[in-house]
Amino acid sequence: xVVSTQSGHYGRGPPLPxxxxxxxxxRLSHVHLCSNPARVQYCTQSxxxxxxxxxxxxxxxxxxxxxxxxxxxxxLAKTLLSQxxxxxxxxxxxxxYWSHDHALRLYPIPDVIVVADKYDAFSVTATESLIFxxxxxxxxxxxxxxxxxxxxxxxxxxxGS
Numbered sequence: 001x002v003v004s005t006q007s008g009h010y011g012r013g014p015p016l017p018x019x020x021x022x023x024x025x026x027r028l029s030h031v032h033l034c035s036n037p038a039r040v041q042y043c044t045q046s047x048x049x050x051x052x053x054x055x056x057x058x059x060x061x062x063x064x065x066x067x068x069x070x071x072x073x074x075x076l077a078k079t080l081l082s083q084x085x086x087x088x089x090x091x092x093x094x095x096x097y098w099s100h101d102h103a104l105r106l107y108p109i110p111d112v113i114v115v116a117d118k119y120d121a122f123s124v125t126a127t128e129s130l131i132f133x134x135x136x137x138x139x140x141x142x143x144x145x146x147x148x149x150x151x152x153x154x155x156x157x158x159x160g161s
Contacts, residue, residue: 037086037103039110042149046110050086054094055119055133061093073122077131081109112147121145123154130154 015021016033024031037050055076059065066075079088086104087094096104106113113131121135121143132154134145143158 035103045112045149045152046108047112047114047147048086048106048110049114049116051116052086053118054086054089054115055117057089057093061089072119073124073131073133074126076115077113077124077126077129080106080113080115080131081127081129084109111152114147121156 021033024033034049036052037048040047040049055072058076058079059072062075066072080086084106086106087096109127109129111129113129115131115133117133118136118139119133121133121140123130123132123145125131130147130152132145132147135143137144141158143156146155146157147153148155
């Protein structure tokens with residue numbers, strides 16, 4: 001599995017210990033533990049799941065900051081797609097193990113990219129690709145996003161009190 005380490009490098013890491021996997025597998029029979037990033041093929045759709053706080057890093061190292069904070073997610077989507085890479089920043093900001101760089105490439109461009117970031121929830125459609133961030137679950141009043149692959153749309157959901 002290609003995993004993200006605490007230092008921010010991406011490379012091959014050891015599998016999760018059995019002491020963590022077995023209790024989860026006993027309670028949830030259909031659970032699949034995957035790498036970061038993970039690629040899922042659902043029927044004809046290609047879905048990429050990526051857990052990284054890339055918006056924060058982009059804001060700290062951008063040359064031209066967007067006029068409105070609402071545009072941050074649009075800039076992220078355009079940057080990921082135009083760079084064709086999940087780590088679009090310089091190597092001193094987002095170090096990458098070269099032997100595993102292929103796992104971060106976005107070619108061919110997937111149908112859906114899920115950027116699991118601490119930033120507020122958003123969804124953007126760019127070049128026929130849907131890019132969305134479900135946001136922070138506890139910070140957003142327990143709201144989340146559900147992707148409906150048959151309709152190729154995202155539904156906003158919230159757990160009521």
